[in-house]
Amino acid sequence: LQPIIQRYHQPMHPPTSAATNTCTSLMVQRIEAPAAAVWPIVRAFDRPQTYKHFIRACEMVDGNGGGVGSKRRVTVVSGLPATTSVERLEILDDENRVLSFRVVGGDHRLKDYVSVTSVNEVISDVNSSEVYCVVLESYVVEIPEGNSWEDTRLFVDTIVRLNLQNLRNVVMANSLHGCEGLGNL
Ligand code: A8S
Numbered sequence: 629l630q631p632i633i634q635r636y637h638q639p640m641h642p643p644t645s646a647a648t649n650t651c652t653s654l655m656v657q658r659i660e661a662p663a664a665a666v667w668p669i670v671r672a673f674d675r676p677q678t679y680k681h682f683i684r685a686c687e688m689v690d691g692n693g694g695g696v697g698s699k700r701r702v703t704v705v706s707g708l709p710a711t712t713s714v715e716r717l718e719i720l721d722d723e724n725r726v727l728s729f730r731v732v733g734g735d736h737r738l739k740d741y742v743s744v745t746s747v748n749e750v751i752s753d754v755n756s757s758e759v760y761c762v763v764l765e766s767y768v769v770e771i772p773e774g775n776s777w778e779d780t781r782l783f784v785d786t787i788v789r790l791n792l793q794n795l796r797n798v799v800m801a802n803s804l805h806g807c808e809g810l811g812n813l
Pocket of ligand 1: 712713731737741791
């Protein structure tokens with residue numbers, strides 16, 4: 629994991645003089661499934677609502693073939709201090725299983741939010757038939773006017789943690805559907 633962390637999860641955007649007021653974090657989620665079951669869900673930039681808790685709908689606003697530079701507009705569920713967010717795909721690396729997006733607009737308080745998600749497959753050295761994933765998600769965000777670093781970190785960490793836990797639930801549910809002979813389970 630070390631090379632992936634160094635390459636993709638370091639605060640990659642050197643703060644400009646005006647933006648030293650940033651908050652960063654790295655979240656980790658283990659998922660007991662091979663990367664082939666996890667990465668397709670993460671890489672689907674046009675369908676974040678399959679595992680992101682607070683996203684109600686998503687439409688592509690600048691297709692660019694779904695590749696880097698594409699933009700999506702997500703609609704957030706009610707009850708949050710936000711309604712929409714426009715997000716640009718920055719990295720889509722199928723070889724290393726890394727996706728990154730940047731918030732470029734919308735109606736919310738997280739200015740200049742950038743996150744990087746990587747899906748890392750691990751083969752247990754104790755029992756080589758045990759394969760699981762470690763999903764890492766790091767972010768950098770500007771601390772909103774009137775909020776503290778602690779507030780910002782708690783708010784965003786909570787959203788990201790719920791998303792990663794939900795990702796695990798979706799992967800687990802998919803793998804059950806794929807099982808033969810489970811009868812009426
Ligand atoms: C993600 C991560 C985050 C999304 C945040 C942090 C957001 O979609 C929500 C509430 C906000 O206030 C900001 O990977 C914003 O989506 C749920 C609309 C950007």
